[in-house]
């Protein structure tokens with residue numbers, strides 16, 4: 001599924017980049033050119049970043065309880 005129509009960036013590319021450690025909007029803009037034209041996709045890109053942050057925090061919390 002395309003997230004950024006202007007630059008033809010797909011959801012999978014964004015998720016792959018986030019999984020590789022790019023965890024900021026600016027980083028994704030630099031790496032993928034996402035959200036660098038009209039900006040309409042920026043809220044959706046931020047949602048992917050937020051979802052990643054939430055899962056990272058959940059993992060950290062799980063580890064804290066496991067220790």
Ligand code: FES
Nearest residue numbers: 004006037039041
């Ligand atoms: S849809 Fe991504 S910059 Fe326009």
